Amino acid sequence: MTASPLTDDLRHDLDLALRLADAADAQSLPRFEAADLEISTKADNSHVTDADLATERAIRSILEAERPDDGIFGEEFGAQGSTHRQWIVDPIDGTANFLRGVPLWGTMIALAVDGVPQVGVVSMPALGRRWWAATGAGAWTTVGAEPRRIQASAVSSLDDASVSFQSIAQWSDAGRLDSLLKVAGHVWRDRAYGDVYSYMLLAEGRLEMVAEFDVKEYDIAAAVPIVREAGGRMTAADGTETISARSTLATNGRLHDDFLQLMND
Structure with missing residues (x-):
């Protein structure tokens, strides 16, 4: 998965991905531990909730308005449009945790260019945490309001x-x-x-x-x-x-x- 250097376009795409995560959090977090959460079973026997569906719809709505030439591939509503620039979305990764009230779930938003993810945002609002990266810009997280650059370990054994x-x-x-x-x-x-x-x-x-x-x-x-x-x-x-x-x-x-x-x- 060869990466390309950060470009102005990727900076704009990262800004958009972070706004998409804000929109996703606004849909998912209020439904976490909701007494009236609607749960159904998909054809593969995995669960889907009304929060999964609403979250992906919110993301798609923004992308269709602001990136009409880009493709979208989401877990709940499938793929549409271009595969050259494709937004890849899991509205709630960890649905089983979500529906059981376990806070280890999150929204995953990526932009792949010719199949290579170049922008990634992961938001876990129940933990109050978010992580993001764009090729050439480093990897970051927030703890409270302050962004902090992150680094993989130096363990070599x-x-x-x-x-x-x-x-x-x-x-x-x-x-x-x-x-x-x-x-x-x-x-x-x-x-x-x-x-x-x-x-x-x-x-x-x-x-x-x-x-x-x-x-x-x-x-x-x-x-x-x-x-x-x-x-x-x-x-x-x-x-x-x-x-x-x-x-x-x-x-x-x-x-x-x-x-x-x-x-x-």
Whole structure:
């Protein structure tokens, strides 16, 4: 996933992505822990709430008005328009957490140019946190009102690494449970922090690896610029430079090849 330098266009796109996140938060946060939250089941047996739908509609409305020539690919309403410049949106990543009242959920907004994410914003309003990046501009977060630049860790030994594996069931369904056990046996600490939060912990230098299987582009696209601009690396689980392989391996960069070897030997 080769990046291009920051341009004025990307600066404007990042500003727009941050405004999209504001609009998303205004829809999602008031519905969190709402007694009348509407929940239904999709064809793949995953859940969707009225907040997921309203949040994606709000984002699409702004994009259709301000970027009519760009394409949109969202979890709830699919793809439309150009794939050259495509906004990739997960309105609520972590819907299962959202509907159970667990605050580890967030909106993921990315702009991909020819399939490569160049702008990414992740907003987790229930935690009062947001992360963002654009190619060439670094990776940032807010704690309160002050932006702070973030950096992946300098850990260079698997013995000192902390990893997030998402879920045992996910790795088992992918036929990769032996790989998970191998990884866990070579690192200092393994936990399943889950969903987009794991990638943000990685970008902040608090983890050294996150890996997932059976993921769509909207599950990971926004994390790519943030991890990359923080000095980390994201590929598919086999090392391919793509967001379309239905798997992902994110690391602090220094240990990427070591984790690839562990997972694929």
